[in-house]
Amino acid sequence: MLILDFRKFTDCRAWAQSNGLTVRKVHIDRGRSGYKTVERKGFDAALAAVTAGVVGTLIVWKLDRLSRKGIGQVGKVLDGIEAVGGRLVSVIEGLDTSNDSARMIVATLAELARSESKDLGTRVGHAKKYLRSKGRWIGGQPPYGLRVDPTSKKLVHDPECAVYARLIADEALTGTSLVKIARLLNEYEIPSSRGGQWNAASIMQLLRSPAFAGLMPETETVETDDGEKKYTGRVFPYRDPATLDTVEIGEGIITVAERDGIIRQFEARTFAYAGKRRPKTQGTALLTGLVFCGVPGCGSRMHRVGVSYQCASHRSGNTCVGASALSDAVDAYVAERFLTKLPALEPGDPLLVTITDRWAHRADPETFAKRDAIDSEIRDEEARLADLEDARYVRGEFNGAAAIGRYNQLTERLRGRIDGLRGDLGKLSVPSMDVSPMLDSLLLRQAWKDGTDDDRRDRLSLAIDRVEISKGKRGRRIIPEQRIQIQWARLSA
Numbered sequence: 001m002l003i004l005d006f007r008k009f010t011d012c013r014a015w016a017q018s019n020g021l022t023v024r025k026v027h028i029d030r031g032r033s034g035y036k037t038v039e040r041k042g043f044d045a046a047l048a049a050v051t052a053g054v055v056g057t058l059i060v061w062k063l064d065r066l067s068r069k070g071i072g073q074v075g076k077v078l079d080g081i082e083a084v085g086g087r088l089v090s091v092i093e094g095l096d097t098s099n100d101s102a103r104m105i106v107a108t109l110a111e112l113a114r115s116e117s118k119d120l121g122t123r124v125g126h127a128k129k130y131l132r133s134k135g136r137w138i139g140g141q142p143p144y145g146l147r148v149d150p151t152s153k154k155l156v157h158d159p160e161c162a163v164y165a166r167l168i169a170d171e172a173l174t175g176t177s178l179v180k181i182a183r184l185l186n187e188y189e190i191p192s193s194r195g196g197q198w199n200a201a202s203i204m205q206l207l208r209s210p211a212f213a214g215l216m217p218e219t220e221t222v223e224t225d226d227g228e229k230k231y232t233g234r235v236f237p238y239r240d241p242a243t244l245d246t247v248e249i250g251e252g253i254i255t256v257a258e259r260d261g262i263i264r265q266f267e268a269r270t271f272a273y274a275g276k277r278r279p280k281t282q283g284t285a286l287l288t289g290l291v292f293c294g295v296p297g298c299g300s301r302m303h304r305v306g307v308s309y310q311c312a313s314h315r316s317g318n319t320c321v322g323a324s325a326l327s328d329a330v331d332a333y334v335a336e337r338f339l340t341k342l343p344a345l346e347p348g349d350p351l352l353v354t355i356t357d358r359w360a361h362r363a364d365p366e367t368f369a370k371r372d373a374i375d376s377e378i379r380d381e382e383a384r385l386a387d388l389e390d391a392r393y394v395r396g397e398f399n400g401a402a403a404i405g406r407y408n409q410l411t412e413r414l415r416g417r418i419d420g421l422r423g424d425l426g427k428l429s430v431p432s433m434d435v436s437p438m439l440d441s442l443l444l445r446q447a448w449k450d451g452t453d454d455d456r457r458d459r460l461s462l463a464i465d466r467v468e469i470s471k472g473k474r475g476r477r478i479i480p481e482q483r484i485q486i487q488w489a490r491l492s493a
Contacts, residue, residue, distance in 0.1 A: 052370030154250030182317020199316030214252025
């Protein structure tokens with residue numbers, strides 16, 4: 001039996017015990033909305049375990065803990081659970097889908113939960129609108145150098161860091177680059193608002209913040225295809241709908257005029273294309289997502305800038321001395337190593353096994369999610385069996401005929417469950433992947449030549465975990481064997 005929500009764990013455990021069930025696992029999605037379209041790893045893992053037959057019962061404290069997206073999602077969950085003979089239990093509503101009449105009630109409550117979440121969002125929106133109109137901080141962490149006055153709910157200077165915030169502003173106003181400002185702060189070990197190092201992006205975000213200039217901020221939203229609102233991350237000064245004037249939120253580190261001047265500097269350092277902001281390109285370099293800085297203590301991703309791969313941490317102003325290398329030379333070396341190594345692999349080679357496994361996972365992720373759930377349960381049951389054996393033969397906890405009889409019953413039950421789980425695992429067939437074209441040198445090189453960079457990157461990510469580039473000496477030609485280290489793929493533990 002699984003419990004999806006930890007908030008009311010005691011109630012769920014009590015229900016399980018009163019119904020003779022054992023809690024196998026508790027899945028938690030902290031801070032993840034059941035209404036919005038967000039990743040919920042706890043929800044996904046719990047559903048995979050039930051639909052794989054690892055457990056027969058999924059318990060939620062209340063149905064809206066499972067989902068607030070209505071019968072569209074809940075119906076699919078019920079279908080998946082019922083297909084394997086499982087059941088869903090909601091403690092507070094007293095619902096158990098092993099009862100045929102429960103499904104209709106679940107459908108009704110699912111729609112009610114969706115409606116309540118939508119109404120709650122509307123009420124919260126109205127509350128924020130009211131607080132904005134009064135110039136009060138509506139929540140969240142204020143910009144660096146400022147804090148919220150507990151009485152007025154307006155922003156005031158933070159005595160601990162306002163002086164450093166003003167230093168950032170002064171440097172920006174004199175035209176100092178954001179990278180140099182970040183390096184200055186990091187060199188003097190002045191922590192950022194979250195306690196880490198500064199970088200160019202965090203400083204730009206700070207200087208652009210309307211609240212940094214004492215203005216009420218508002219985050220831009222757009223409507224998605226399914227009618228929901230999604231935040232874009234772009235923040236601008238809030239304007240009163242009646243007067244269209246900006247609203248003050250308290251003290252600022254800079255003035256409004258200074259903020260305008262800083263933003264004009266930012267715009268002067270960039271350029272417009274066809275009257276529009278140029279879209280961000282995705283994966284333009286061959287090793288995007290695979291190449292990392294090899295400077296000791298760094299390990300940050302590297303990105304292609306111009307004709308070179310450069311350390312992102314160094315470019316953003318962090319303390320890394322920064323590795324860089326000509327991208328064409330790195331790409332050619334890694335590609336040739338890849339095209340040479342794969343045809344030389346023998347059957348059973350760990351790298352070939354890993355490539356086959358990764359390819360299969362990509363082909364059928366749902367089956368592997370179920371297999372992972374069953375594997376996890378087998379390991380848990382084997383650990384229980386080992387502990388039980390230790391209890392008898394090492395700790396001597398089973399003494400007398402009656403105790404030994406109980407021990408035999410427990411071990412027999414555990415071994416039976418392990419055998420049953422292994423049987424279930426055997427029924428989930430793994431996709432058969434033909435990797436022979438990747439082991440034929442001529443076919444592999446032809447496919448590489450005919451493919452796009454996306455195709456080549458996909459092939460590389462099957463066989464390579466990461467490529468690290470160490471720091472070279474300025475003006476010296478790169479010697480790939482000395483500066484490039486390839487970490488070939490390995491199966492996850």
